[in-house]
Amino acid sequence: MIPVQGVEGRTIAVLGLGRSGLATARALVAGGASVVVWDDGQEGRDRATAEGYDLRDLTRANGPSAGWTGIDMLVVSPGIPHLYPAPHPVIARAMALGLPVDNDIGLFFRSLATRDWEMLDNPPRVIAVTGSNGKSTTTALIHHILEVAGRPVQMAGNIGRGVLDIDPPGEGGVVVLELSSYQTDLARALTPDIAVFTNLSPDHLDRHGGMGGYFAAKRRLFAEGGPDRAVIGVDEPEGVFLANQTGQGPLDDRVIRISSGQKLDGFGWSVFARKGHLAEWRKGRQMASVDLRGVAGLPGAHNHQNACAAWAATRSLGLSPKLIEGALHSFAGLPHRSQMLRDRAGVRFINDSKATNTDSAAKALQAFPRIRWIAGGLGKEGGIAALAPHLGSVSKAYLIGHSARDFAVQMGTIPHEICETMERAVTRAAEEAEAGEVVLLAPAAASFDQYANFEKRGEDFARLVAALP
Template sequence: MIPVYGYEGRKVAVLGLGRSGLATARALEAGEAEALCWDDSVEARETAEAEGLTIHDLTKADAFEGVSALIVSPGIPHLYPEPNKIIARAWDAGVPVDNDIGLFFRSLGAGDWMDNDTPPRVIAVTGSNGKSTTSALIHHIFESAGHRTQLAGNIGRGVLDIETPEEGEVIVLELSSYQTDIARSLTPDVAVFTNLSPDHLDRHGGMGGYFAAKRRLFAEGGPDRAVIGVDENEGRYLANQLVEGFEDSRLIRVSSGQKLGGPGWNIFARKGFLSEWRKGRQAASIDLREMSGLPGAHNHQNACCAYAAARALNLPPKVIETALASFKGLPHRSQLVGELNNVRYVNDSKATNVDAAAKALQAFPRIRWIAGGMGKDGGISALQPHLGAVAKAYLIGFSARDFALQIGDTPYEICETMEVAVAKASAEAEPGDTVLLAPAAASFDQYPNFEKRGDAFVAEVEKLM
């Protein structure tokens, strides 16, 4: 646990008692603050009370008297589509609002571990797609290299729930826009921006607000080194904002698909090869093509980002290459579930938006595509240029019929359920095909989350084996 420093003897309200909220309350108490906890859910309040935490009704008019700060869980909207009423009340009362990420960075620098010869270092990863795989890959690289490392944030455990950092430890954080948007302190040693595509737009009031939330990781305190994916204009803009000139080594530019030039520090992947260039000279090259845990151009971008983060902390290229080759991938993210009769079954349930699905559809030569669910604003018409490898689409969920109208001349079948879709796709698949779950939609019409949807796909595939 990371005790929260700076609130000793003071009252701090905690709104939302899920995983991060409970960890925050415990960390506040460990730092000798008094945590006042609230959640709209009776069950959540009972769980907190059973731990000995203090329940404090934040809906009451005088709830913020004597309170020094309000710490909110990431799922609670603070501005768009409209402010949570309790957060708005804290504003009116002049009570600072923060989250566990802000408390983490505030407290990490105040711990005894900072007196080590080599204090712990933090690599924080944000972006629209690939940030989970990139974070897990960075963690894997340092672990494979013999470094103590922990993975937390939007993946793994809550940031305040990690173990006490040790000498030279590397802490890897995956941070969503929900987490970066409100944190009052963001000071990683290395910050990574993978890419940007439309997502969570209602929560951020549009694309500009969404990018602004991501950008805060690089503006609120600022990292010592920044790794920026420059395949979109937002990444190019952000990279330009962070440096004094092309040769500024605080910036590592990353791309998948284009060769990056100039005297700066550049890492890119083309035709399956990762290349590192510094000061106009090639420093390293890695063949990614046979790395089964990193299929497709989108995973090559993840590999470039992870490689860059590791190089920023001075790991040698050969050590990183060995670790990349042993990476097995993450569940629900281009996960190879199995192979039967020379047909591969790949679970990319995390491909919940058009951009992520497009990347998955470009990773395999001939595809039986399972898609659908709760469609997002804008539909999937933008996927039409990426459907060339799709032999047939098998559409499920609430938006199945809407999707059928948006995929042009691609053959399709309305399957409704995962069970029917997997059965149909496997029956019609030919040797060399890939049965790919890349929904391009949210899961909430049929499943509580993308993980459960992916589990359903895996369960149906396992029936075939």
């Protein structure tokens, strides 16, 4: 646990009592704060009551004399809106009273360093990863590479444990964080040693008031704390802008530009992948080259970009190209992200349930040459129209969930079948697939019409695939 600093003797309210909320409450108590808590859901309130926290319904507290008396600060879980499309009533009230509003990420960055670090020869480092797609894989890959290198490393944030729930890092320790736009948008402190921006595509736009607000939330990771090293994907205009704003010129090697598809050899430091080969360039010289085509855990150009980001981050810590290359080959990948489940008579079954938007689905569709595509769920604005240029490798689509018929209208001349359920889609795709083809679950839609989350959807797909004769 990371005890929160600077809260001794203060009363802090915590809103939202999921994994990160309860970890935050514990860390505040460990730092000497008095804590009151609230969650709109009964399940969260029951968990807090079981741990003995002071449960206070701040939604009914309409003034300082009605529940807010003595509260010095509000800490908010990331899933709760604080500005768009409208702030949660508790957050709105806290702001109206002038109380600071923060989240666990902000508390983490202000509390991680201690006086004990002055005695360390190699103080701990923090690598923070953000972006639209590839955050989880990049974070897990960096963590894996450091484990292979024998470095003491912990993974937290939007993946793994809550940031305040990890152990205080010691000599040479590294903390690798995945940070969503929800987390970077509100944190009052953001001071990573190495910051990584993978890419940007439209997502969570209602939460950020549009694309500009979404990018601004990501950009805060670089603008607020000024990381020692910035690893920035430049395959979109926003990344090019961010690299320009962060660096002092093209040869400034504090900025490492990364790309999947572009050659970047005119900069102080760059890592890029083209046609399945990763190259690292520094000050006009190629420093390393790796063939990624045989790395089973990182299929496709989108995963090659993730490899470039992880390569750049771990090279910034001084790891050797040879060590990193070996670690890439031993990386198994993450569940629900281009996860190879089974090879059945020459037909591979790939679980990419995490592909909940068209951008991530497009990347999955470009990773394989012959695809039986399972898609659908709770579709987002625009449906799958944006995927039209990427459907050339699809032999047939098997459509499920709430948006199955809407997606069917947008399929054009691509053969398709409305299956509605995952069970029917897996059965039909398995019956029709031929050796050399891939049955790919890349839904391009949210899961909430049929499943609690994308993990449950992917688990159901995996169960059905495992049960095939």
